[in-house]
Amino acid sequence: MMKLMIVVPVYNRQEYVDILARSLSECNLIGSADIRVYDDCSTDFGIEYLEEKFLPLNAKIKRREKRSWCTANNYFEMMTDFINSDNDVLFLCDSDLLLRPDAFEYLEKVFPLTDGFMTLYNSDLHLTVKEGREFDLKLDIGHAAACLSRECVSIFLKRNNPGMGDFRLCETMIKNGVKILAAKKSYVQHIGVDGKNSSEHEGMDYSMSFEPLSPHNKEITDALIPLLIKRQSSLIKRLMFKDKYRRDGFFLHQPVKSLQRSMTIKKLKKLEVQ
Numbered sequence: 001m002m003k004l005m006i007v008v009p010v011y012n013r014q015e016y017v018d019i020l021a022r023s024l025s026e027c028n029l030i031g032s033a034d035i036r037v038y039d040d041c042s043t044d045f046g047i048e049y050l051e052e053k054f055l056p057l058n059a060k061i062k063r064r065e066k067r068s069w070c071t072a073n074n075y076f077e078m079m080t081d082f083i084n085s086d087n088d089v090l091f092l093c094d095s096d097l098l099l100r101p102d103a104f105e106y107l108e109k110v111f112p113l114t115d116g117f118m119t120l121y122n123s124d125l126h127l128t129v130k131e132g133r134e135f136d137l138k139l140d141i142g143h144a145a146a147c148l149s150r151e152c153v154s155i156f157l158k159r160n161n162p163g164m165g166d167f168r169l170c171e172t173m174i175k176n177g178v179k180i181l182a183a184k185k186s187y188v189q190h191i192g193v194d195g196k197n198s199s200e201h202e203g204m205d206y207s208m209s210f211e212p213l214s215p216h217n218k219e220i221t222d223a224l225i226p227l228l229i230k231r232q233s234s235l236i237k238r239l240m241f242k243d244k245y246r247r248d249g250f251f252l253h254q255p256v257k258s259l260q261r262s263m264t265i266k267k268l269k270k271l272e273v274q
Contacts (some may be wrong), residue, residue: 002108004033005087007078008059008095010050011040011067016096016192019220021053021100023097026039026214029104037058038074041067052166075143076161079153090153094144097121100213103187107147110134113274115178116149121190125205129265132273135181137267142205145188152178156257176262179271186210191220218224 006024010017024030035057037050047063051236054061068074075092082090089111093099100106103120113134121143130137146169148156156172169238170180212218 001029002088002089002111003090004089004107005082006033006035006091006093007082008035008037008038008093009074009078009147010037010042010095012042012044013095013192014044014049017050017053019191020093020095020097020099022216023099024093025056026101026216027099027104028042028101029108030057033104034085036078036081037061038078039063040074041065063099073261076157077101079157082153083150090148090149090150091120092143092146092148094192096190097144098189098191098212098217100187100209100211100217102213106183106187110183111147111149114181115151117147117173117178118181118183119146119162120183120187121145122184122186122207122209123190123205126182127265128182130271130273132184132268134184134274136184137271137273138170138180138182141180141182143169144190146173179273181273184209189217191224214270261274 008020024035035054037048037059038052039047039061041064042220047061050061050063078092079090089107091104091107099120107120118135119138121142121144122136123142126141127139128136129139152173152195155178156169159172159176160168173180186209188211189207189210190205210221212221
């Protein structure tokens with residue numbers, strides 16, 4: 001059985017933290033996971049709330065004395081802690097996620113088929129380069145619900161630094177020959193309707209392939225349906241714009257990056273996908 005470390009970055013948004021804590025508690029195999037919560041100086045609650053909320057999961061709570069303001073710094077801290085542990089796989093679990101009860105059973109089953117990097121969240125906002133039976137090959141993925149081996153985390157930490165200002169995870173993996181794979185069906189759902197990827201004008205980052213298997217999952221996803229329908233047209237327009245921009249605008253405004261992207265996609269399409 002693989003040793004799984006689940007890291008949860010937190011800053012306010014108590015409603016989502018409540019949902020995630022319950023969702024994690026319903027996951028199979030959760031009892032053997034090493035769960036660590038990283039609070040970036042939340043102002044809506046203190047460490048006592050987190051200790052109480054994650055007590056049934058035996059989670060370790062770390063609270064910064066001063067807010068980082070930089071997502072990359074938070075992930076570097078989590079990755080460094082992972083390397084210093086004896087765990088095998090790192091799961092980046094943002095606080096606005098909902099998990100299927102069988103998410104970690106699936107991860108344990110398919111992770112050995114990967115290069116040590118995959119996501120349990122298959123988002124339409126990230127281009128699928130090639131489809132397989134078990135996975136979709138992606139050009140890039142979001143960090144939420146990403147799963148990494150010790151080797152992939154080590155590669156990333158050696159080639160990047162905390163002060164870089166952004167988080168070049170996928171770029172680093174591709175440069176080192178690591179395939180970026182997404183589960184064919186999402187075992188994780190994004191429910192953060194007030195996040196930067198879910199604005200009124202940009203639609204909602206939501207996976208249509210997620211199947212809620214527990215009453216709690218169904219209750220949460222059903223509550224999101226009216227908002228999803230409201231923003232569906234915005235999401236479609238966003239996807240159409242991104243597709244057009246990739247074909248025309250991207251080449252005109254950033255010709256070098258556009259050509260590099262096209263070459264990368266062409267190269268990735270030659271890879272085998274299970």
